[in-house]
Amino acid sequence: xxxxxxxxxxxxxxxxxxxxxxxxxxxxxxxxxxxxxxxxxxxxxxxxxxxxxxxxxxxxxxxxxxxxxxxxxxxxxxxxxxxxxxxxxxxxxxxxxxxxxxxxxxxxxxxxxxxxxxxxxxxxxxxxxxxxxxxxxxxxxxxxxxxxxxxxxxxxxxxxxxxxxxxxxxxxxxxxxxxxxxxxxxxxxxxxxxxxxxxxxxxxxxxxxxxxxxx
Amino acid sequence: xxxxxxxxxxxxxxxxxxxxxxxxxxxxxxxxxxxxxxxxxxxxxxxxxxxxxxxxxxxxxxxxxxxxxxxxxxxxxxxxxxxxxxxxxxxxxxxxxxxxxxxxxxxxxxxxxxxxxxxxxxxxxxxxxxxxxxxxxxxxxxxxxxxxxxxxxxxxxxxxxxxxxxxxxxxxxxxxxxxxxxxxxxxxxxxxxxxxxxxxxxxxxxxxxxxxxxxxxxxxxxxxxxxxxxxxxxxxxxxxxxxxxxxxxxxxxxx
Numbered sequence: 001x002x003x004x005x006x007x008x009x010x011x012x013x014x015x016x017x018x019x020x021x022x023x024x025x026x027x028x029x030x031x032x033x034x035x036x037x038x039x040x041x042x043x044x045x046x047x048x049x050x051x052x053x054x055x056x057x058x059x060x061x062x063x064x065x066x067x068x069x070x071x072x073x074x075x076x077x078x079x080x081x082x083x084x085x086x087x088x089x090x091x092x093x094x095x096x097x098x099x100x101x102x103x104x105x106x107x108x109x110x111x112x113x114x115x116x117x118x119x120x121x122x123x124x125x126x127x128x129x130x131x132x133x134x135x136x137x138x139x140x141x142x143x144x145x146x147x148x149x150x151x152x153x154x155x156x157x158x159x160x161x162x163x164x165x166x167x168x169x170x171x172x173x174x175x176x177x178x179x180x181x182x183x184x185x186x187x188x189x190x191x192x193x194x195x196x197x198x199x200x201x202x203x204x205x206x207x208x209x210x211x212x213x214x215x
Numbered sequence: 216x217x218x219x220x221x222x223x224x225x226x227x228x229x230x231x232x233x234x235x236x237x238x239x240x241x242x243x244x245x246x247x248x249x250x251x252x253x254x255x256x257x258x259x260x261x262x263x264x265x266x267x268x269x270x271x272x273x274x275x276x277x278x279x280x281x282x283x284x285x286x287x288x289x290x291x292x293x294x295x296x297x298x299x300x301x302x303x304x305x306x307x308x309x310x311x312x313x314x315x316x317x318x319x320x321x322x323x324x325x326x327x328x329x330x331x332x333x334x335x336x337x338x339x340x341x342x343x344x345x346x347x348x349x350x351x352x353x354x355x356x357x358x359x360x361x362x363x364x365x366x367x368x369x370x371x372x373x374x375x376x377x378x379x380x381x382x383x384x385x386x387x388x389x390x391x392x393x394x395x396x397x398x399x400x401x402x403x404x405x406x407x408x409x410x411x412x413x414x415x416x417x418x419x420x421x422x423x424x425x426x427x428x429x430x431x432x433x434x435x436x437x438x439x440x441x442x443x444x445x446x447x448x449x450x451x452x453x454x455x456x457x458x459x460x461x462x463x464x465x466x467x468x469x470x
Contacts (some may be wrong), residue, residue: 131469214379
């Protein structure tokens with residue numbers, strides 16, 4: 001039986017990620033694991049996360065998951081979610097600057113305190129919280145059956161800026177045009193929370209469980 | 216097109232059953248929380264909020280089971296409020312599948328709790344619930360009340376909202392105690408005053424009696440989300456009808 005491991009590094013709510021995967025699992029076993037060896041053995045890996053990036057990266061390193069992630073992305077599909085996506089980049093400006101895992105080239109930037117709607121000039125609140133439209137920048141098996149412009153649920157104050165535009169799998173508007181999903185090789189990562197995005201989110205997880213990566 | 220304004224049905228839960236009081240008395244039974252949450256999800260609710268109004272702490276475990284049950288079937292954000300007093304209470308609810316917790320009275324008695332909670336779990340899951348009542352008309356002033364609106368605190372609502380955001384609140388759930396249960400609409404002046412004073416999303420609550428009230432909360436009250444209970448529970452309106460009305464009023468919603 002195929003397995004998908006949700007990496008448990010002690011930060012935030014893995015329950016909802018695991019429940020959403022279970023909902024669409026059909027023959028895939030869903031593990032929530034804090035054991036690096038167990039994660040290494042899984043066929044697919046999900047790296048979730050909520051909270052502050054310094055704590056997240058710190059715990060990932062302390063538990064040895066930085067090495068695990070580097071190893072598994074060579075030949076297995078890995079999905080990053082929210083802060084999990086951000087930890088994959090080179091660095092983040094959050095918490096006065098944090099060096100991240102460097103799996104994908106690029107940085108994590110702050111929306112800023114005075115974000116405005118580009119058209120109306122209206123003040124926009126940070127965090128960017130709620131359902132926003134996600135526009136697909138490329139064709140990808142992960143987008144199978146998901147409408148271009150479908151709404152997904154976001155909660156974040158920082159966003160990923162990949163070093164190369166060809167990494168951008170989807171983008172979203174909130175004062176600026178920012179990256180909503182990135183992909184390279186076996187990695188696919190989203191800023192939004194598929195586990196909280198109802199049908200579209202479950203469809204994305206279902207696609208991940210069928211995706212064999214691009215290595 | 217951009218970020219949608221959210222509609223959040225709220226379920227007041229007492230001993231595992233959904234109830235809704237009118238100005239916190241005369242409680243009517245409205246049903247099974249899991250069943251109702253599923254219905255709201257199907258109708259297109261953007262989030263669901265549960266307020267545990269169970270008086271006895273012995274029965275709080277019931278709420279944990281309700282959240283677990285809902286979280287395994289409904290894949291939209293879930294907020295749980297009522298009786299959140301310790302870090303352990305937050306952990307328990309998040310582990311059960313809640314995405315956010317709403318802290319109310321405990322924040323008033325111990326503001327440091329909000330700081331501790333947001334540092335531990337992140338601001339994104341800490342909602343501070345503010346129950347405000349108008350205490351002066353000219354100039355307009357509102358004060359924080361606790362214990363279901365019975366006890367005044369002498370704290371100015373706008374100052375309090377700003378302080379809570381400084382302490383790490385990621386969202387404000389604002390209830391007008393003057394309007395709660397009245398069905399005459401949100402306190403729009405209060406909602407706008409708070410929404411303009413803080414840089415985090417504000418959920419308007421208290422007083423919704425029809426769908427126009429929801430639109431007014433966004434357009435005149437500058438709310439980022441609108442919360443209502445009784446108009447949805449008793450089948451007066453569906454969430455979908457509410458969204459269609461808001462869209463007709465020029466508000467961006469998730470349809």
